[in-house]
Structures are given as structure tokens and as C-alpha cells.
Amino acid sequence: VSGPGDRALGRIVIVDDDPFLIEQLTWALKGRFVVASARDATQGRALCESDSDLYLFDLRLPPSNEVREGLDLLRHVRRRDPEATVVMMSGEGERAHVLEAIALGAFDFFRSPWTRPSWSSSSSAPSSAGGSWRRIASCGGRRARRWDPSS
């Protein structure tokens, strides 16, 4: 739920079946993003009906726990908004899935586990996700500028 003070914040949609992971991501993004989260693809799809600055999806999601759930969500969001920035997460990192996600327009693909995510950090600690994030943050466009932590 957004309050008046949240106007300067970006909106991020996170869809992951692990509630503890969602909770920690929410803490990591506190003060930078308003987080809308869901634990399965069906609820996730409903959240994606409102515009967001960023989308973070796990690859395998309920209800089927198949990789296609995450990819379908990515496809859905990109069809709705061809400029949407979608980042996929997966502990598996199967090459075929990564390539498919990128072909569908995923901005990037995090192979979890990552080290300290750079969006939550004022330092420039190098990390696997940090590299991805810096590229996201430097990609230009209104969305990137809105939530670039260095801006």
C-alpha cells in the first residue's frame, strides 16, 4: 500500500514462492521501492496489472512449480509493456532457460545466491548481482533514473 510519502519511490513487483526471501528483499529495498509481492504466478499476474518500475521473478513458481510459470509471467509483462524491466532469478541457471528468458526480453538473469545486492548498498562492493544491477541502473530511461541509488 502506497502512502503520500512513497511518491518518490519506485514500485517493484517480486514473485517468489519463498516468503522469507520476499521478506528479506523487501528489507533490502526499504526506502527505495514500494514492494508488491506474490508467492505464485497467478497472484503475481494480478499484481502486474498495475505499472511498475521493476519486476523480479523466480523461474520456478507455483501452482505448477515449473520453469514455464516464471517465463509466462515474463512474457505477460513484456506483452503488456514492451519497455518493462524484468529481472529473473533462479538457483538453477540452466543455460536454455537463461537464453529463453533473455530472448523473451528479460533485462537480466540473476543466478542466486548473490552477494550483497548493490541497489541496497551505498558502497560499491562488487557482486554478481551488483554487476547486473549497475548495468540496469546505467541503462538510461525514465525508469532507471527513478530508482538509480546513486541519483
Place this chain on the structure above:
Amino acid sequence: MAAPSRPPSKLRSTLDGVLVHDIKNISFRLRLLLSNLEDHWEDPEFRRTVRELLASTAERLETIVGRFAAHEGGVLIKVALDVNGLLRGVAERPARRGRAARSARRKLALGAVPRIWGDPFYLGDAFASLLENAFEAAGPEGTVLVRSHAGGTARRPRVLVEIVDNGAGMTPEFLRDRLFKPFETTKPGGVGLGLSTASQIVRFHRGTLRILSHPGGGTLVRLSFPAVAAEPA
């Protein structure tokens, strides 16, 4: 009477795959937690989430260790096994931690059967997995029936075990494409390992596992094992 058998290498590799998957997820959680500690430790609400995450993670690790300890060594020790005794023991066990309570009605119909060459530990695990599936499918109002009877021929006697539930059943597509694949599950929070592992354990006993199911019509799991003849398989 006991005879070591070949190591179930495929079973181990399936378990290893699941181990990697689970540990990556745990590592992901902990890394993120670590990155948040510095910024949010002063916030009591954050400290509450830390406690909950650590408790949940410890429980998950214990589950992984339990799963692996159960298959330590990777060697089957087959003995001339009384299948009925094993089924009775497994059916009377309470549900494992984290699994649905076994509230469905249970019926045992165990006929006179010859012994089979089997590893009571592995086979007990496979039976337990199949029973857990049946109890979960049947739900609190349903019934789970476990029966055994002799089959095969006089020259090649077999022991047949059936686990039947009157739950929701499965679609032909699910049965064909996903049922036996590791990581495939329709259960919230499930890892989808039970049936894939159970089926491998049955194969290591020269047994077969068949499933008959249709939506709305419940599920029948039929296992068949060669009875003790001259030497262990």
C-alpha cells in the same frame, strides 16, 4: 542371509541434485539476510524476521540431513523380507514433521505372501513416501487402503502391494509428463522428490511400479516384486 547389492548410483545423483537445489536456496536467503543486518539490525521488526528466517532455515537443513542420512552408504542390504510386517510398521507411523497429518481412514488388507529380497530401510522409505502421497491425496474425509497378495506363477512367484486412495486423482497429462520427474510437484512446499525416488528404489529391487489414476477417481499404486527364489537380486 544378508547380501550387499550394487550401490544405487542413480538414486544418489537424484538426491545430490535436490541437495544442490535446496542449499542454493538456503544460501540465497542467508546472503540476503547478511546484507540486511548492518542496515536494519536496530529495528525490532527486522530482528523478528531474522529469528523466523533462521528457525525456518534450520528446519530445512535438518530435513535435508534427515533425507541424506536415510540413504547413507548408498548400498542396499537385502534380506528375505516380510513385506506385510514392513507395510504394517510404515502404515502405523505418524506423519513426518512438516507433512499433512494422516487423518484419512486407513484400511489394511494384507494377504499371505512369500518373502522378497529387500532392504527394509530403503523399501520402508519408498512405502512411506507412497503412503504419504496417498494420505495427502485422500484428505481428512478420504480412505487409504493398503493391500498385499501373492501373484505371478508357481515358477516365478511375485508379491503384489497396492496403495489405493479415493482422493482427487491425476490427469493423464500429469501422469505421463510429470509424475516421475524429480522436482515436479503440485504440492505447495513440496520438493517433488518422493515418487521419483520411490520408483528408483522399487527398480533396485527388480520390482515394478504402476499407477492408475484419473481425475475424480482416486489413485491406485501397484507394486510388484519377485518373491524369494534361489538368490537375492
